[in-house]
Amino acid sequence: MSTVGFAYGAQAATEFLDAHRLSARTPFQTCGWWRAWIREAAESEGATPVLVHTMRPDRPTLVVGLQLHQDGGTALLRPLSWPWADYHEVAEAGDTSHLGAEPDIGGVAKAIDRCQREFGARLELCNLIADGPLLRAVSELGAVLQPSDTVFRLDLTDPDVVRRVSERRGIQRKRRRIERLGKLRLTCADSPERVAARLPAFIDLHARQWRDRPDVVAPFDGDVVDRTYAAVAAEPSSAARLHELWLDETLLAGWFGFWRDRTYYTYRAAYDAGHARDSPGHLLTAAMVSALAAQGADTFDLTRGDYAYKRELPSSRALTMSASLERPCRV
Incomplete structure (x- = not known):
């Protein structure tokens, strides 16, 4: 009963x-x-x-x-x-x-x-x-x-999927081109303290990318959105993560998401629009997929939203x- x-x-x-x-x-x-x-x-x-x-x-x-x-x-x-x-x-x-x-x-x-x-x-x-x-x-x-x-998901237990994301021809070409300017590196803030330290830079990157664009959804505004992200990141049980792709000391792209049960859940991404021709978001995705697969993750969950960049990936689809x-x- x-x-x-x-x-x-x-x-x-x-x-x-x-x-x-x-x-x-x-x-x-x-x-x-x-x-x-x-x-x-x-x-x-x-x-x-x-x-x-x-x-x-x-x-x-x-x-x-x-x-x-x-x-x-x-x-x-x-x-x-x-x-x-x-x-x-x-x-x-x-x-x-x-x-x-x-x-x-x-x-x-x-x-x-x-x-x-x-x-x-x-x-x-x-x-x-x-x-x-x-x-x-x-x-x-x-x-x-x-x-x-x-919703779109990548199977990180399939080496062919990981290889197709991280080594596809367009990504290799753009990686080589941008690496002529400096060294690429991936970092991950993986604790509430580390995410809190990096979150303002991510918010600033997102605000600069979407400034004055009419299609922005739930923009960071210095008020409720910013406070909610900070509050979520401060909660240990939320398992928030903030991955960042750098070119030397320049932040190219970031992804705020969550790690749970061997799955990485994407949530919000941002990139430096000044480097748009080099697709920093795609470079970040490729670097994250390789790193997460090496760490034993099973799934890269791109969550809801039927966007072109998700359809380009070797992902499975579900409703x-x-x-x-x-x-x-x-x-």
């Missing part, structure tokens, strides 16, 4: 996260990511956090992160940290003795249904992992499902899913 509970509001949700260790299925369900986003971004997004948790003695405690919005006179439940997160899924909390057991799909469905009825809200979920527990749970509730976004469920009668 499942027991359902809610942690409603920023304070209650943060206290829940402070009291529980989560086993996250992606970087976007870690305590660190959720806690930082709640503290720095939720208010600006007009979101009230709701952590829905379902417990039963023979299964892991499952946690669904949601956020409540008011859209005119309509209440909406969306995934917690929408639209910032690239993936949405359940997390597991507390006792790890049951990890690996079949998730309590029925309990998650019951919990979401109760939450939806409590708030009289329409459910609008996106970027759910295909065949994951959250998608299976809302399917049991009769949610309308459809594709959400395409995330969205789910919607009309507002029920309030109890």
